[in-house]
Amino acid sequence: MTQVATPPAAGGTGDGEDRPVPPGHVRLTIDGITVDAPKGELVIRAAERIGIAIPRFCDHPLLDPVGACRQCLVEVEMGGRPMPKPQASCTQTVGDGMVVRTQVTSPVAEKAQRSNLEFLLLNHPLDCPICDKGGECPLQNQTLANGSATSRMHEAKRVFTKPVPVSTEILLDRERCVLCQRCTRFSDQIAGDRFIDLLERGSSQQIGINSDEPFQSYFSGNTIQICPVGALTSTAYRFRSRPFDLVSTGTVCEHCASGCALRTDHRTGVVMRRLAAPDPEVNEEWNCDKGRFGFGYLHEGDRLARPLVRDADGQLQPASWTDAMTAAAQGLARARDDGGVGVLTGGRLTVTDAYAYAKFARVALRTNDVDFRARRHSAEEASFLADRVAGVTPSTGGPTYADLEAAPAVLLVALEPEDESPILFLRLRKAARRGVPVFTVGAVESRGSRKLSATLLPALPGAEADLLADLTADARPVVAGAAAADRNRAGQLLRASGAVVLVGERAAETPGLLTAVGRLADATGARLAWVPRRAGERGALEAGALPGLLPGGRPVTDPAARAHVEQAWGVELPARPGRDTAAMIASVLARAERDERALGLVGPAPSPDLPRPAESPAADDRPAGHGAVGLVERVVETVAGSVSGAVHHLRDLVTGEHEDAAVAPGPQAPAEPGLAGLLLGGVELDDLPDPAAALAAVAATGFVVSLEIRASAVTALADVVLPVAAVTQKSGAFLDWEGRHRPFDAALPTPGVLDDGRVLDTLGVEMDVDLYTQTPVAARADMARAVPPAPAGGTSPGTAPGPADARRGPAGTAPRDGQGFVLVSWRTALDGGRLLDGEPHLAGTARPDVVRLSPRAAELLGVGDGAPVQVHGPSGGTVTLPLQVTAMVDEAVWLPGRIRATPLVALLGAGSGDRVRVRPAAGGEGL
Missing domain, CATH: 3.40.228.10 (Dimethylsulfoxide Reductase, domain 2)
Structure with missing residues (x-):
């Protein structure tokens, strides 16, 4: 922030000495203005509240005070007695009867600040014209406003080798550093990662990499933003632009459900950088590196620019919007009448875009087969x-x-x-x-x-x-x-x-x-x-993008809720809950298998009385979408034309509890004749629990329409591809995990690039229905009409239906011979994915892939920290990674959800909760 002396605001908080002091407050005077301040408040904060900006470099309202830069010196009197020396206002707390004189009214304070500024500039390089901080640098601004026009420094300045890579994403220029310690305090106090620290002593003191802590922080980019002098810069942004050449737009992060406020800076139609925007109620002044640097995908070379339609020879060809809409509408109408169309939206849509998909499914496709959960899920969920x-x-x-x-x-x-x-x-x-x-x-x-x-x-x-x-x-x-x-x-x-x-x-x-x-x-x-985990899931829930829910979270089976939505939309809604994601995939594969069998391409279906495959003894206990066995072999088989293996597996997944995605008891969606079409909106197949089955389903579907930003495995198999706007090209809103509305504007509105809601609205017109989602404003208004005024939820609290008994097991014991370990896994923040494409520097800061075992389990295996360990899945897949001994349950083994950007289920054929075998890679007995 720019720190320039500001004259006192007229009247301040009031000059009267006769008014009572509020409880818990003290009364002091700052530059002649009477101020009532809470006990313990810092003088620099009290001055800010009355419009007096005291220069500072080390001070930050969210960091503990340290008084390192000494730029905020002021005169202080207590009880009529002046303190012998100027005091740092960023560490001095207010006191009753205190008199403070800042640089505005005190020549002593002004001289102290000017002298300290001269001291800070002794070794500071004169590279403002090339420094990334130039134009938004507090040191530069303060020097121009209050610094000396000449320097008394004639000796050679201190020189360091530069830049020093703190990580692949952060570069350090030690010559510019004024040792304010903002970066070290952030890493220690806020992030908890001491990845950067003070080194050496005296005049040799400098910022450097902490030798005792690995650089494994998801929040390191914040140190760039809070650095007041440009000593820390971004590899991705270095020397690319000047602040005064940028256009800034307030946006919201699309990567997770935290709802962080961002500032997107762009120039000539290209996003140059993203910064954390202040929002005290949500992200305060921070964001993670994924949100800060993960925007390279916006400008990847595989961005879709024109609609694509598959021609008579089976090739995707560029088409006009009119021709593409006509082809999509006709194909979806045929598929709807032939067996139905399933709608898979993924979890990254804005609220209004998700609402457009939910409404399109029910109004244009006449189905409740819509689900945003491109991940493992269940009817209980x-x-x-x-x-x-x-x-x-x-x-x-x-x-x-x-x-x-x-x-x-x-x-x-x-x-x-x-x-x-x-x-x-x-x-x-x-x-x-x-x-x-x-x-x-x-x-x-x-x-x-x-x-x-x-x-x-x-x-x-x-x-x-x-x-x-x-x-x-x-x-x-x-x-x-x-x-x-x-x-x-x-x-x-x-x-x-x-x-x-x-x-x-x-x-x-x-x-x-x-x-x-x-x-x-x-x-x-x-x-x-x-x-x-995804930014759009909370909003998609409210929008009704679930097979058993209407907008507002009311069950499809609730006649009153259904009547309200029918009146708002002017159509009759299907009363039967639809299929969830796993059931839609299974339905497509089952139809494909029946078609192949009718043509004599595969053998008869297995008898339902036959036992399940040995690798799935607890299929009824597994959530829908659990990882399959023999993933690689099955994807080759299914895409080549035979889907029987995949459909048998999916039949296991949707039996029992997971066959019905209903929220409340009601008639079940028919399994026959099977879905004839799919409408997909930004679904990343690798996010699904069984990518092979999902790929097979897309390949086997009679008609597929894909709304996408970039070319993908789905668009390669689709019959019609409709390009849609990325998050920076549209306005909208996400709901964060709190349910807080997080609106944002289009940073780069691009003519001819449409958001999902507009595309679906136009497609609806081609199918003789009106969605009224042509703009986010119109979609919000239409959604407000569709949400019933009654409280959300179809059952009373505490009665959410689910299994009578959970799958029960021990808290954890030592693994027994032949039993194996229980796999524990989750996705890490920087493990790859299409939204992290185009940013190799960020990928370099990802945490290393490791196997985690407890000290006792490692001892039983005879391995130690760093030793290579093999994990064997039930499908025969093997993963070899270094061991990291961790405090954990002895019977568990932890693996990241993705290893080198490949889903773990594709490598092992196993997911969290499955049994796997572990053994030393160097040989020896395993468990």
Whole structure:
């Protein structure tokens, strides 16, 4: 920020000495203005409130005061006695009767600041014309405003080799550094990653890489933004532009559900950089590196510029919008009448775009087969979302970021916030530093958990519901041991007013867990929030992009809710809940298998009385979309023309509980004749739990329409491809995990580039229906008419339907011979994906892929830290990675959800909760 002396505001907060001092406040005078300030407030903050800007470099309102730069010196009197020397206003707290004179009224303070500025410039290089900070540099601005016109320095300036790569994304120019320690304090206090530190002493002191800590921070880019002198710069932005050449637009991050406010800077139609925008209620002044640097995909060479239509020879050819819309409308109409069309939207759409898909499915395609969950999911999750999440916002009493900082306790279930919602992690860390106890249910004490000082409540995948049941019980059995003591303490604190339970989307992988979470919230009175990983999932839920939900989160089976939407839309809606993502894929594959069988291309279907394959003994207990066995072989088989293997696997996935995606009891969607078409909106196949089956389904579908930003595996198989706007090219809004509305403007509005809502609205007109989603404003108005005024949710709290019993298991014991380890996995923040394409510098800061085992398990295997370890999946796939010994359950082994950008399920044929074998790569007995 620019720090230039400002004359005092007229009157300040009032000059009267006769008014009473508010409780908890003191009265002081700053430059002749009487100020009432809270006890403990810093002088520099009190001055800011009355419009007096005291120059500073080290001070930051979100960092602990340190007084390192000495630029904010002021004169201070207490009790009529002046302090012998000027004081640093960034460390001096206010006192009753204090008199402060800043550079505005005190020649002593002005001289002290001018002299200190001259001292800071002694060794500072004169490279403002090429410095990335030039034009927005506090040191430059302060020097121009108050510095000396000449220098008394005649000796040679100190010179360092530059730049020093702190990481692949951060470059350090030590000559520019004024040792304000903003970067070191941020890394230690805010991020908890001491990746950068002060080195040496005296005149040799400098900023450098911390030799004791690896550079594994997701938040390092913030040090660039808060550096006041350009000592830290971005590899991606270095020497690319000047601040005064940029156009800035307020936007919102599209990478996760944290809802971070961003400032997007662009020039000549190209995004040059993104910065964290201040928002005290959400991200304060921070963002993660993924949101800051992960925008290269916007300008990749595979961006789609024109519609594509498959010709008679089976080749995709460029087409006009008119021809493409006609072909898409005719093909979807035929598929709708032949067997139906499924709509897969993914979880990255804005609220209004998701609403357009939900409405298009029901009005134009006459189906409830629409689902935003391009991941593992279950019918229990759909019920939980309708019952516990839909309609909950900060204005209706839902927990907020601020509530976390004041909570008596926070419980994390199936959630790793540092990887899955980084700014949520920073707010939790802030709460933990203030003394809020954090508990996490799981099998691994992660790096993020340690930085939160979180207490691990150990439970293997599948046993979490048992643990939550213990916390729910009013009278828990007294059992000796630290784990029991931690459970008792967690159970007691969760009953205190204001406690918060945060549950992640991975809870859908464990049958009964979401039901147990709801019961825990009911029993303890804790406030409950759901934290998805993708930015658009919360909004898609409210928009009705689920097979059993209407806009506003009301069940399709609710006649009153359905009647309200029918009146708003002017159509009759299907009353039967639709298929979820897994069921739609299975339906397509089943139809393809029947067609092949009718042509004599495959053998008869297996008898339903035959036993399931040996690798799937617990298929009924698995959530929809669980990873398949023999993934590589199956994708080759299915795409080549035979889909029987994939459909048999998908039949297992959608039997039992997962055959019905209904939110409330009702008639089931028919399995026959099978879907004849698919409409996909930005679905990344690798995000799906079984990418091979998904690819086979797209290849086998009779008619496919894809709305996409860039060319992909889906667009290569589609019959019609319609290009849509990227997030920087459109306006809209996301809902963050709180349910908070996060609107943003188009940073780069591009003529001829349409958002999903506009494309679907035009496509609807071709199919003789009006969606009224031609603009985000129109879509919001239409959505408001469709949302019933009644409270969201079709069942009373605590009655979300689910399995009668969760898959039960031990909290964790040592692995036994032949039994193997239980696999634990989640996706890390920088593990690849299409939204991280085009930014190789960011990819270089990703955490290394490792295998994690407990000290006891490592001892049993005879391996130590860094030793290569092999993990063998049930399909015969093997992963070899270095070992990282971690505090965790002895029977568990942890692997990242993606390894070198490849989904783990594609490598092992196994997902979280499955049994795998582990052995030393150098040979020896495994477990």
